Amino acid sequence: MDSIIVKGGGELRGQIPIAGAKNACLTLMPATLLSHEPLTLTNAPRLSDIATMTQLLQSLGAEVTSMQGGQVLAMSSHDIHNHTADYDIVRKMRASILVLGPMLARDGHAIVSLPGGCAIGARPVDLHLKGLEALGAVLDLKDGYVHAEARGGLKGATFEFPVVSVGATENVLMAATLAKGTTVLKNAAREPEIVDLAECLIKMGAQIEGHGTSTITIQGVDSLGGATHPVVTDRIELGTYMLAPAFCGGEVELLGGRINLVGAFCEKLDAAGVDVTETPLGLKVKRSNGRVNAVDVVTEPFPGFPTDLQAQMMALLCTAEGTSVLEEKIFENRFMHAPELIRMGARIDVHGGHATVTGVDKLKGAPVMATDLRASVSLILAGLAAEGETIVNRVYHLDRGYERVEEKLRAVGAHIERVKSQ
Ligand code: UD1
Secondary structure (H helix, E strand, C coil), rough: CCCCEECCCCCEEEEECCCCCCCHHHCCHHHHHHECEEEEEEEECCCHHHHHHHHHHHHCEEEEEHHHHCCEEECCCCCCCEEEEEECHHHHCCCHHHHHHHHHHHHHHHHHHCCCCCCCCCCCCHHHHHHHHHCCCCEEECCCEEEEEECCCCCEEEECCCCCCCCHHHHHHHCCCEEEEEEECCCCCCCCHHHHHHHHHCCCCCEEECEEEEEEECCCCCCCCCCCEEEEECHHHHHHHHHHHHHCCCCEEECCCCCHHHHHHHHHHHHHCEEEEECCCCCEEECCCCCCECCCCCCCCCCCCCCHHHHHHHHHHHCCCCCHHHHCCCCCCCHHHHHHHCCCCCCEECCCEEEEECCCCCECCCEEECCCCHHHHHHHHHHCCCCCCCEECCCCCHHHHHCCCCHHCCCCCCCEEECCCC
């Protein structure tokens, strides 16, 4: 397994281009299953999770052609001959469950493996299933698989999510585009990735209103057509690289960045003493001198502070002036980066869903273990500002969500390299 070696020290200066959003692309790709016409995505990120979704769609009979080095994905689902999403693929990536709604809506049946365990908590899919049941799907759980049927087609209904779920909103939204009649989704997720999905579905001919608010109304149509759609900017990659100059000092411009994608996060950066300004090309982030201020952070569904930036923010606060409290309200057990940061000299006390971080003057390089995607990158950021060398092991998580991380950080002056496993 590859490792990443980071040497701390030195300001960062220059530009980092931000890719299309992994999480948006992972829901836009299954949307191809709703139509017999081609769907082309541009600005796609080049990541192993996208390769996994490609593999899954191809196993169902979809054609997926990757062009321009992976930035364009041309998809066609005119011939779906297999309606079973196999455990071997689904277990690698939870987002695989997103093929369920589209397949069921289009052909009236689908069998999808349950995703199983996950490093950052139980993460069930019950809300996906309840939403589809509300649209008339008949579900049966057998041998670890969900067997779903809607032989006469799905029917529009009003469904209120008991908990805000990004994935469940996406799955039920896609299914409802082909249901008979009107569907109203209440307490829906409002993430930019949901808005991006809805905009793509509208281009395909769907009738959707209210996306970006907590009530989405969908008027079902008989069929959807083709479309070409650019994937929205990855707000998590954006926020991650915005933190790089906050850790190291200097000034970095994030190309393609927009404040409205990272509003709550920018408020916390401001409170920490990091300057963020909009430029014609994106966002510029600057930290002139001294330690950042301690700030308290609570993760919440969008537009709140994203759970996917919690690990990176915690790493920054490890060297803040004062004590910060981070509260994780989305996923239990999402503080696995804390023991690794402690190995680097951080003072963190985790108690339930809270972590208290008492800032130290400097972190010190150490060998650490990447436990999940966002934890991995938080350790790289910490390493950039630490004294000495940090070796981040098990970085395969990183390749699921960050394209060319070493190249992008090296371009702004970071000392970082990948060591290939033997
Ligand atoms: C998506 C993102 C992930 C991000 C998360 C929260 C993708 C591919 N992944 O994950 O990066 O961290 O949103 O912003 O887009 N829940 C249930 N039952 C369900 C579904 C969810 O109880 O059926 C719970 C989860 O355990 C969690 C909460 O609801 O506590 C929110 O999860 P959800 O928004 O569904 O996350 P994902 O869509 O899996």
